[in-house]
Amino acid sequence: MIIDHPLLGPRDAAEFTVLGDAALIHRPDGMAEGAEAAFHDYVYLRDNPAGLHRELWYHEQGDRSWLVVTRNTLTHEITEVALARDVARAEGRSR
Amino acid sequence: MRYSALKILAEGLTGNRGWKPVWRTPEPKAEYDVVIVGGGGHGLATAYYLAKEFGITNVAVLEKGWLGSGNIGRNTTIIRSNYLLEGNQPFYELSLKLWEGLEQDFNYNAMVSQRGVLNLAHSDAQRDAYARRGNAMILSGADAVLLDRAGVRKLAPFLDFENGRFPIQGGLWQPRGGTVRHDAVAWGFARGADSRGVDIIQNCEVTGFTMQGGACLGVETSRGAIRAKQVAVCVAGSSSRVMGLAGMRLPIESHVLQAFVSEGLKPVIPGVITFGAGHFYISQSDKGGLVFGGDIDGYNTYAQRGNLPVVEDVCEGGMAVMPMIGRARLLRMWGGVMDMSMDGSPFIDRTGIEGLYFNGGWCYGGFKATPASGFCYAHLLATGGPHDTAAAYRLDRFRRGAPIDEKGAGAQPNLH
Ligand SMILES: Cc1cc2nc3c(=O)[nH]c(=O)nc-3n(C[C@H](O)[C@H](O)[C@H](O)COP(=O)(O)OP(=O)(O)OC[C@H]3O[C@@H](n4cnc5c(N)ncnc54)[C@H](O)[C@@H]3O)c2cc1C
Numbered sequence: 036m037i038i039d040h041p042l043l044g045p046r047d048a049a050e051f052t053v054l055g056d057a058a059l060i061h062r063p064d065g066m067a068e069g070a071e072a073a074f075h076d077y078v079y080l081r082d083n084p085a086g087l088h089r090e091l092w093y094h095e096q097g098d099r100s101w102l103v104v105t106r107n108t109l110t111h112e113i114t115e116v117a118l119a120r121d122v123a124r125a126e127g128r129s130r
Numbered sequence: 131m132r133y134s135a136l137k138i139l140a141e142g143l144t145g146n147r148g149w150k151p152v153w154r155t156p157e158p159k160a161e162y163d164v165v166i167v168g169g170g171g172h173g174l175a176t177a178y179y180l181a182k183e184f185g186i187t188n189v190a191v192l193e194k195g196w197l198g199s200g201n202i203g204r205n206t207t208i209i210r211s212n213y214l215l216e217g218n219q220p221f222y223e224l225s226l227k228l229w230e231g232l233e234q235d236f237n238y239n240a241m242v243s244q245r246g247v248l249n250l251a252h253s254d255a256q257r258d259a260y261a262r263r264g265n266a267m268i269l270s271g272a273d274a275v276l277l278d279r280a281g282v283r284k285l286a287p288f289l290d291f292e293n294g295r296f297p298i299q300g301g302l303w304q305p306r307g308g309t310v311r312h313d314a315v316a317w318g319f320a321r322g323a324d325s326r327g328v329d330i331i332q333n334c335e336v337t338g339f340t341m342q343g344g345a346c347l348g349v350e351t352s353r354g355a356i357r358a359k360q361v362a363v364c365v366a367g368s369s370s371r372v373m374g375l376a377g378m379r380l381p382i383e384s385h386v387l388q389a390f391v392s393e394g395l396k397p398v399i400p401g402v403i404t405f406g407a408g409h410f411y412i413s414q415s416d417k418g419g420l421v422f423g424g425d426i427d428g429y430n431t432y433a434q435r436g437n438l439p440v441v442e443d444v445c446e447g448g449m450a451v452m453p454m455i456g457r458a459r460l461l462r463m464w465g466g467v468m469d470m471s472m473d474g475s476p477f478i479d480r481t482g483i484e485g486l487y488f489n490g491g492w493c494y495g496g497f498k499a500t501p502a503s504g505f506c507y508a509h510l511l512a513t514g515g516p517h518d519t520a521a522a523y524r525l526d527r528f529r530r531g532a533p534i535d536e537k538g539a540g541a542q543p544n545l546h
Contacts, residue, residue: 036437049439053429053544055383078541079381079472079528083370085432108384108431 038104039116043097050096056081057089057103060123085109091119133237152317153324158331158356162190164511165349165358167336167372168365169193171202171312171497172489174319174330175504176362176511178236181326183505184512189328190358192351194335197320198313201366201496204434204466206389206421208402208413209498210247210307211272214263217522217534218475219270224519225502226272226306232501238318240310241416246401247307248277248285250451252296256407260302267304275303285400288454296407296450307402309413309421315500339376345484346376360511362487364503367432367467369490376483380490381472381528383543385426386465387494388436390444392458394418403451410447412455420458422448426470426494428544436465468493473533474546478506478516478523487511488525493546 036048063073085108092102101119106112131137131150141148164180166173169191180186193199209229211222233240251257257276264274275281282301283291291298320330331353338350339361348357365372367384395418404411412422424444427436441463449456471477471491476499478489489507492499506520516523522534528541539545 047439048429048437055430055543075529076379080379081370081381081383082379083383083430085371085384088430090430106429109433111431111433111437 036106036111036113038092038102038113040094040097040102041116041118042100043094046094046097048092050094051092051102052095054091054093057091057119057122058082059091060119060126060128087114133239152321153330156329156331158190158192158334158351158353159329161348161357162329163188163358164360164362165189165356166191167349167361167363168200168368169197169316169320169330169332170200170364170366171315171319171500172364172366172492172503172507174316174323175500176364176489176507177323177328177330177504178319178326179505179508180512181323181328184508186512187327189323190356191323191328191330192334192336192349192356193330193332194352196332197330198316201466201468202316202500203313204389204464205312205497206411206413206423207309207312207497208247208307208411209242209310210304210402211270211498212247212249212263212267212274212302212304212307213536214266215534215536218536219266219272221502221506221519221523222498223267223270223272224505225499228501228505229310229498230306232318236318236322238314238321240314240318242308242310243416244306244308245413246285246303246305247404248282248401249302249404249406250282250289250298251300251302252298252407254299257300260300264302273304273306275305277301277303286403288398289403289452290450293450296405309402309415312497319504336372337375339486341376341483346486358485360485360487362489362507362511364489364507366490366492366496367469369469369488373481373488376481376486378481381525381541382469382491383430384432384467385428385470385544386431386433386436386467387423387426388440388444388463388465389421389423390441390463391415391461392420392455393461395420395458398454405447405451408447408450410444410451412448412452419461420455426468426544432467434465434467468496470543470546472528472541472543473535474537474539475534476503476523477525478503478510478520479525480510481525
């Protein structure tokens, strides 16, 4: 698989490590009501779809940036790559 | 029909005209006591033990493809009971004991071959860890031998003992571990279940569950609706997809593991050898092919194929530990999609939905578990309670803070 890095251009996926579902960007509020249940679901449960999947890849052997890669889990085709920082901000995270 | 040496002789003398198909091809009935979803090793073993141990024979196994099309026909056939944790080890030892009597039990040649499993150690710390693991194995009734360097050399003189990065210091050896012909396991269980009245229905995909008032009353399939008092899912790498049809989210990701086989060679590898430090393990099949593999690819996938970086990594691992295989040519490679769970351990449990049961999360180690998984799942379905050795395999164990994490890697499926 080739990941088209927004800053560095096409890079071999072997340079990266994978964390998993990009939903992990949205860590629950530990002080909120029902935080324990929310954390259980956040840490342990996954959608695990067959088809498009947004996931966090870390450019460990490269510039060490976190990316959100949209990839088809049935074909391995990559359709979108963005810096995780930009995605997190666009989705309402402060950093 | 009972298989025996006499039967082979008689058939050989009469033109082999008396052999029958190993199982029937029935039409699905409208209703069963138990519907098992997934005709892999675990589904077929469950049906077999339901019929044989618990007398429950009004059972159907629904398989979307053909028997053996999933991981039961894709794995590298290793059996062992060399786990550390209490939630796991007694279960895997039960499985190994069942393997030991399996061929006589189901009257089918599954080529169970107890040639031993050797895990290599490369440091004092790793040897200490293996001493502890060996003790845990022995406490569960299994066998384990801690080998020093000379002991390893005697078993496998061809290893690169002086490897600069990972010199071999010793190993943990389980003589009763070994390999089993994987597809014969599916066929043997299928035959044993079928002959006791279980309907094995191939090309029948489950597409939904029939729900009423929070209870599961049956399944919808590509061949029509089928009612059932109990629906028992065991679909290996497809668990999230199938349980998703019932609205459940699981502590599971689907990942691919690749495997490789070389051209046939004269016997060189005595048993199973694992080189964990270099992500490589190997055995030799009865046909002479070197059967080997390594780590999972590491990203979510439902494609039954992996990518080249892992191929390279596995081959590098092989060359590092046993340079002699460098000139063997690769014949085939393939991949299988597996459930990777959040702690690397499986589930055999009822669900929050009445009548719906779940068996999955077997990661890359579910082949060796096949007989015990079937036995314990059948026990749960028939008695309503978990089998003693599978009591820890509950879906709520993360909520209770009771994961069974052999590697101590945490909730990161691609690290287990
Ligand atoms: C390359 C590789 C090497 C491995 N090596 C080992 C090893 O050496 N030792 C070991 O212990 N384990 C090993 N494993 C793991 C082991 O193969 C699996 O854990 C085990 O086979 C899973 O259980 P199963 O046999 O029931 O799975 P499967 O054979 O995959 O059965 C699941 C079945 O469910 C069916 N199904 C899916 N969805 C539906 C649906 N909607 N309706 C109906 N049917 C459906 C599938 O078609 C499939 O046939 C390996 C796995 C792989 C991929």
